[in-house]
Amino acid sequence: MPALLASMIALAGANGASARQENAAPPAACSSDPAPMPPQLTPTTIATIGQAYYCVFKNYVGGDQVNHRRLLASAFAGLTEELHRRQLDRTGATMPALSGNRDRDWVAFRAAYQQVIGQLPADPTLHQALAAATMRGMIESLRDNHAMWTRQEGPPPHYAIGLDLAPRAEMASWVPNEVTGPLFIRRILGGAAEQAGLLPGDIITSVNDAAPFVNGKPTPGVLDWLRNPSKEPVKLGLTRPVTGRSWTATLTPGRYEQNPDVIRNVTARRAAGDLAHVTVGAFVPQTANDIFRAVADLKQSGPINGIVLDLRRNMGGSGEEARRLLSAFVHHKTSSYKCDYNYNNCVPETTDDQVELLRLRLAVLTSRDCVSACDSFSGSVRDLGLGPIIGTRTGGFVSGLSYNYTLNDGTTLTLPRSMGLSANREIINGIGVAPDHYIPFTAEDLSAGRDPAIDKAATLLHL
Template sequence: MIRALCAAVLVTACAMSAPASASSPTPQPKPATTPGGGCTAITAPPPESAPPTSVNTLRQAYFCVLDNYYSGPVMDAKALLKSAFAAYTQNLMRRGADRADLSLPALTGDRGADWEAFAKVLGAGDPAALRAAITGMVAGLQDNHARWVRPTPPPEGGPTGTGIVGLSAAQGPRLDPAARPPLFITRVLPGSPAAKADIRAGDIVVKANGVPAFIGDTPNQSLVDAFASSTVRLTLKRPTTGRTRVVELKEGPVEERPPAVTSKKLADDVTYVQLPGFYEGAADQVIAKLSDKPKAVLLDLRGNGGGSPREVTRLLGAFAHGKVTSYFCPLKGDCVPNRTDDSVPLLGSRLIVLTDRGCASACEDFSAAVKGNDLGTLIGTRTAGAISGPSEAYLLDDGSVLLLPRIRHLGPAREIIDTIGVPVDHHAPMTALDLATGRDPGVAKALSLL
């Protein structure tokens, strides 16, 4: 399940590299220029086969960050090498392969000279430890839109998994530190191993592979590794009955359908629309569902992991014209305003938006624009706070891809949303019992306001 969420975040970061609109283009990447050749801005899918990860791959990643990351020009490069070296040695230690001669050399701050000293210590390098080093170096940026992706071929016979693709505390590749007990399942794929084991949305996760979901009131991040296993032993509690049971769940064939916009009528002249992501064409799909121009629109963005800023500005154009929706800011120079797509006809509908901690990236861009421009009402819980800035993709020599933001996102009032999230106007969280019984406090609150 966590692996599926990680993949979704990475796809989102790639999609966020698109310009926000024709009138306010995002600064476009330039190929890195580093000694001996660096990374290049990716213009096509990575090659299906490539050499293994090498010391040169790590070198490319190091200079790629310095040349292309938002704060790369002013970054302390020594910190990058320290993060990489720490991850490299930890990987060796976990595998019982530590080396007595492996020590971080003295670093001077000269980016080129420090790399040469660093590489000399590594020697030929260990491929697995080198991959860990790149991962550790990128993680050291502490940026939710910076990722290192190693393309993997699709499995023979189709995708596999447990079928659990939603957790109440999931926030990208980790658990939300602000989440409170209990931890419960929010989505199960039909026909999957989880569904066949009668695991349902709303089931409370007490333990996974013996790891408790919470330590006191703090989410146990070790649960991420448990859910990433091909076999996971779950202790589950059903909120409707209080019954606790243990299920051993093994990966098997799963069918993940492409995301799609769904809608239904809730009351006279009130249309509910669920938008799972700001993927290409999503805005027009939503607008098509509202062709009858209802008096009120209830737009459900819960669990929406983001996507393209172009889709954000286009959908906002159905509810307002002439508004600044956000800003994209370089390290130096003026911020570029993003604006509503005024080519979209106005619906004239009242807008209510449902959000939660799974609403991230472009979803937060949309939510902040609605709140900041007084375009509607937000109901649910504060968004994820995972919107550092749109990422650009860079290819390394082993076929892997670095995703690095070149700019920073600010809200319509130039406010920082990253790591903070967008607050709602009305707090209406979904509980395990709500999911298990089919109740929806967000929808109920929206209808009461209407």
């Protein structure tokens, strides 16, 4: 300890006043300007963590009310948990005493973090893993499902085994307490899954000999083998409900040509003669216009008297696109509210009355995989009485309108700037939107080629 203290004093003397000034200065501000191309990733450092720390206070909807001590304590907990997981814990890895001053406490945290990192092997992979665990710990302490840190690296999304799953593997990571089994194949996207002869509705009973769900809860780490594939083969245990067959298949991840008909965001087909069954994967830009065109195309071959809007695998996206779609069914209505952190001051969001009304009856199909803007859209449909909701409760993953901020390592920090209420001023975040008619999307129905939810929608729209 004396030697360490002496070296620290010498270092401080060498750097002098400039070092003290640097220690007092906060990190560079996070950028809210979207880059035209994804920035190149660099190592996540303590400067990056500090940038995120100050970004929360400046841009998060509840930033002025965030307890900075909780942020720092949760960040340090993330660091020590990763050290423990790697069997690299250090006796000196102790959270510093905090004074209550946001800036001074950051300086103390930074010094403690750097001291721990300095005692470890100079392994860039290790340092990155520890920084990522620290960052995740800090952001997760907000307990907000739209506050997240993303470092997109590794193989692109089409480097995989070619499966679209229900429930979505990402949901098991985001909201594990709200995801239940069984895990089954929703769609075959191509690649190894197609080559192995897998089919929609096949139930995945094991992944590398581990059960994906135990007592109805997702098994930590197991679904990551499917969500973030490496180059290693993945062994699946499978059951096909329609035949009762059980078998195993080993699939090797790889690049494959994706079927454009399968991955298209908006698809439309005729159902029950005069209905448009429109499936929407996400509310990305131009989604509303794509839906309007798809319905118009169907009308070329005969009358369309209603729309079955299938949102059972909708990942959310742009609230503006969801509002434009809603506006095709009703005008002069409040669709939702944007509020402050405690829902005390709220501003109404109204329909876009420049959107032409479709003048068609509507039924909406939902599931727990319908999240974010999909939650909000479904809530507005229910509150405004625009049509029946059929399926299961939506995901309730809709804290508020979020924006992305770029950090100095090229990663993205996503933070809500407002909290959301539905049209009737109720909170649906963490709760979801209950269906009017409960008809779950099951592996058994999919395997047998049935869709009772669409059948129910057709019955209701023809009444």
